[in-house]
Amino acid sequence: GGLMREQVCTYMCPWPRIQAAMMDEESLTVTYRADRGEPRKPFEKNADWDQRGDCIDCKACVVVCPMGIDIRDGQQLECITCALCIDACDDVMGKIGRPRGLIDYDSIANDERRRAGEETKLRLFRPRTLFYFGLWGLIGLGMLYVLLTRADLDINVIHDRNPLYTTLSDGSLRNGYTFKILNKAREQRTLMLHASGLPGIKLKVVGSEDMGDSPDPYFTVKPDRLQSFRLLVTVPPGTLKDDAADLRFVLKEINTGQTASYNGLFRGPGQ
Ligand code: SF4
Ligand code: SF4
Numbered sequence: 001g002g003l004m005r006e007q008v009c010t011y012m013c014p015w016p017r018i019q020a021a022m023m024d025e026e027s028l029t030v031t032y033r034a035d036r037g038e039p040r041k042p043f044e045k046n047a048d049w050d051q052r053g054d055c056i057d058c059k060a061c062v063v064v065c066p067m068g069i070d071i072r073d074g075q076q077l078e079c080i081t082c083a084l085c086i087d088a089c090d091d092v093m094g095k096i097g098r099p100r101g102l103i104d105y106d107s108i109a110n111d112e113r114r115r116a117g118e119e120t121k122l123r124l125f126r127p128r129t130l131f132y133f134g135l136w137g138l139i140g141l142g143m144l145y146v147l148l149t150r151a152d153l154d155i156n157v158i159h160d161r162n163p164l165y166t167t168l169s170d171g172s173l174r175n176g177y178t179f180k181i182l183n184k185a186r187e188q189r190t191l192m193l194h195a196s197g198l199p200g201i202k203l204k205v206v207g208s209e210d211m212g213d214s215p216d217p218y219f220t221v222k223p224d225r226l227q228s229f230r231l232l233v234t235v236p237p238g239t240l241k242d243d244a245a246d247l248r249f250v251l252k253e254i255n256t257g258q259t260a261s262y263n264g265l266f267r268g269p270g271q
Pocket of ligand 2: 064066067069
């Protein structure tokens with residue numbers, strides 16, 4: 001970024017292209033009033049302003065421009081409409097006693113109207129702006145809908161890579177998982193985990209020895225937290241007919257019945 005400086009904004013950022021595609025001749029943008037500024041000349045005391053333009057060629061607008069452009073050359077793709085040149089030029093106009101706004105927000109159409117000696121107009125409501133307004137409104141509503149209806153409970157189950165399975169002394173098969181519960185609600189929640197897909201499944205949460213092997217263990221998850229648990233899933237001997245079977249984990253909130261689920265695999269040696 002430091003080496004590339006404004007090249008990143010000009011050539012890598014998509015915004016200048018999007019902005020250029022969205023604008024038309026009535027769009028307000030940072031504009032140099034050439035009709036008022038030209039012919040530019042260095043400042044002279046007691047100058048006859050009727051015989052010259054208001055621009056004193058001090059280059060204050062160029063010096064402050066973060067994109068290194070001269071707005072007096074017309075509208076350019078590089079301009080990020082930061083308006084620093086407007087402030088710089090207004091300061092200069094104040095010092096030399098000329099009206100502010102030599103660089104100001106204006107449209108190409110107004111520039112042409114001025115040259116033709118016509119009244120300038122501000123046309124905010126045009127088919128294009130109404131279309132954009134409707135489009136952004138719809139996008140905003142969509143985002144609001146997603147925000148208001150987003151799930152505030154989520155689970156993620158990651159199977160152990162090594163070992164993929166363990167055969168216990170009685171021939172039962174055991175798989176280990178890292179089990180993550182994301183509680184986005186502002187209150188603590190009590191949740192029950194259920195796994196299905198194979199007969200006789202027993203679940204054990206490591207560290208909750210008192211719970212023992214249980215078909216449906218309970219969890220308490222604090223508000224606004226992602227909590228991680230080690231989970232061991234055991235099935236009786238001969239249950240797994242292949243080297244893997246689908247396993248569905250369903251987490252259910254006790255009070256509301258809200259659920260979140262995850263589809264995983266249970267692995268074994270195969271027959
Ligand atoms: S700051 Fe204003 S007066 Fe100075 S060069 Fe820029 S446009 Fe001209
Ligand atoms: S608005 Fe900002 S980027 Fe555009 S010419 Fe003026 S100072 Fe430069």
